[in-house]
Amino acid sequence: MKQPTNTPNHFEHLLDQHHLKKTAPRLKVLSMMADKETATSQPDLESLMNDVDRVTLYRILNVFEEKGIIHKVFDLNGTANYAICTSNCQEHRHHDEHLHFNCTQCNNVYCLNDLNLPAFDLPPGFKVNGFTLYATGLCPDCSKKQN
Amino acid sequence: MKQPTNTPNHFEHLLDQHHLKKTAPRLKVLSMMADKETATSQPDLESLMNDVDRVTLYRILNVFEEKGIIHKVFDLNGTANYAICTSNCQEHRHHDEHLHFNCTQCNNVYCLNDLNLPAFDLPPGFKVNGFTLYATGLCPDCSKKQN
DNA sequence: TAATCAAATGCAACACAATTGCATTTGAAT
DNA sequence: ATTCAAATGCAATTGTGTTGCATTTGATTA
Ligand SMILES: [Mn+2]
Ligand SMILES: [Mn+2]
Ligand SMILES: [Zn+2]
Ligand SMILES: [Zn+2]
Numbered sequence: 001m002k003q004p005t006n007t008p009n010h011f012e013h014l015l016d017q018h019h020l021k022k023t024a025p026r027l028k029v030l031s032m033m034a035d036k037e038t039a040t041s042q043p044d045l046e047s048l049m050n051d052v053d054r055v056t057l058y059r060i061l062n063v064f065e066e067k068g069i070i071h072k073v074f075d076l077n078g079t080a081n082y083a084i085c086t087s088n089c090q091e092h093r094h095h096d097e098h099l100h101f102n103c104t105q106c107n108n109v110y111c112l113n114d115l116n117l118p119a120f121d122l123p124p125g126f127k128v129n130g131f132t133l134y135a136t137g138l139c140p141d142c143s144k145k146q147n
Numbered sequence: 148m149k150q151p152t153n154t155p156n157h158f159e160h161l162l163d164q165h166h167l168k169k170t171a172p173r174l175k176v177l178s179m180m181a182d183k184e185t186a187t188s189q190p191d192l193e194s195l196m197n198d199v200d201r202v203t204l205y206r207i208l209n210v211f212e213e214k215g216i217i218h219k220v221f222d223l224n225g226t227a228n229y230a231i232c233t234s235n236c237q238e239h240r241h242h243d244e245h246l247h248f249n250c251t252q253c254n255n256v257y258c259l260n261d262l263n264l265p266a267f268d269l270p271p272g273f274k275v276n277g278f279t280l281y282a283t284g285l286c287p288d289c290s291k292k293q294n
Numbered sequence: 295t296a297a298t299c300a301a302a303t304g305c306a307a308c309a310c311a312a313t314t315g316c317a318t319t320t321g322a323a324t
Numbered sequence: 325a326t327t328c329a330a331a332t333g334c335a336a337t338t339g340t341g342t343t344g345c346a347t348t349t350g351a352t353t354a
Contacts, residue, residue: 020330020331021320021321021322021330021331022321022322023320023321023330023331023332025331025332026331042311042312043310043311046311052332052333053332053333053334054311054312055312055313055314055332055333055334056331056332056333058311058312058313059331059332060331074221074225078221078225078227078340078341079311080225080311080312099267099269101269101273104276110273112269112270115267115268115269115270117267118265118266118267119265120246120262120264120265120280121262122246122248122259122262122282123259123262123287125286125287125290125291126248126257126282126284126285126286126287126290127284127285127290128282128283128284129251129282129283129284129285130282130283130284131280131281131282131283132280132281133267133278133279133280133281134278134279134280134281135269135273135275135276135277135278136275136276136277136278137273137274137275137276137277138273138274138276139272140270140271140272140273143272143273143274144272167301167302168301168302168349168350168351169350169351170301170302170303170349170350172302172303173302189340189341190339190340193340199303199304200303200304200305201304201340201341202303202304202305202341202342202343203302203303203304205340205341205342206302206303207302225311225312226340227340227341
């Protein structure tokens with residue numbers, strides 16, 4: 001019986017699991033990022049969380065990333081974007097090894113979790129810990145509008 | 148007869164090709180980034196170019212990137228790193244489609260140009276323009292020191 | 295070689311992301 | 325209800341990157 005992964009209940013569970021207090025700002029951050037195919041940029045998060053202090057937001061994002069609840073991707077402009085981890089990420093052990101597609105038009109960063117990536121080799125001496133394929137171009141929405 | 152690709156002469160050639168004036172700051176930037184397997188971070192460049200104004204450095208980096216002379220990679224900390232393009236990059240048409248390896252220990256970003264990347268597919272609707280494989284872990288040097 | 299002028303640089307001011315220290319508040323446990 | 329570490333809020337600071345404008349410089353041309 002599969003558990004729902006995007007309900008307020010699940011969020012509280014998530015915080016419990018990682019020994020984090022269930023606070024309003026934290027639950028709000030999680031609900032903001034839930035049910036989205038795309039990552040959310042730091043500026044967007046900041047304006048969505050208008051009643052919460054900027055510093056608090058940064059601290060929440062940092063602790064969520066450390067715990068493996070969310071992961072960070074930088075877009076073409078160097079802006080941080082955040083998305084909830086779907087895979088089995090743990091504290092200091094992320095495995096978000098999916099394709100990140102950054103649309104050059106709308107600037108959205110897509111987490112294409114379902115796509116399986118090809119294997120690759122490295123020159124001797126390099127010890128790989130994690131990887132991601134990063135692609136740029138036009139997303140489906142912007143691709144349509146182009147015509 | 149292959150031309151050398153890292154000499155002061157070649158740098159002047161490069162600037163000529165792109166209709167850029169051969170100035171001291173520009174040649175200095177090129178020589179800083181030459182003959183390195185790893186990209187150079189903005190902070191490092193800034194301290195290496197201590198006699199040149201910060202703004203000038205930013206403008207040089209921007210124009211070099213536009214012209215396809217260098218490319219930018221963000222490391223794990225979101226810091227911009229720059230490296231000379233080896234492939235056939237043109238104005239607004241970069242094809243630096245190689246592996247970028249970011250060492251979690253020394254934070255160096257390696258441009259592994261010689262490694263050929265596997266092909267991959269995308270869901271329908273996405274129009275790919277460019278891509279890079281981004282891996283993290285331990286570089287050969289740090290891997291050795293670890294033992 | 296000297297004059298010319300757009301291109302490039304330098305400087306001051308600014309915008310914004312991110313961090314730090316410390317006082318205050320709050321959630322969970324007793 | 326009491327307690328206290330954990331979390332938040334606020335003020336100040338650092339660092340990256342940008343913009344406007346005055347000054348300098350390198351390529352062109354007389
Ligand atoms: Mn992702
Ligand atoms: Mn590269
Ligand atoms: Zn788009
Ligand atoms: Zn290293």
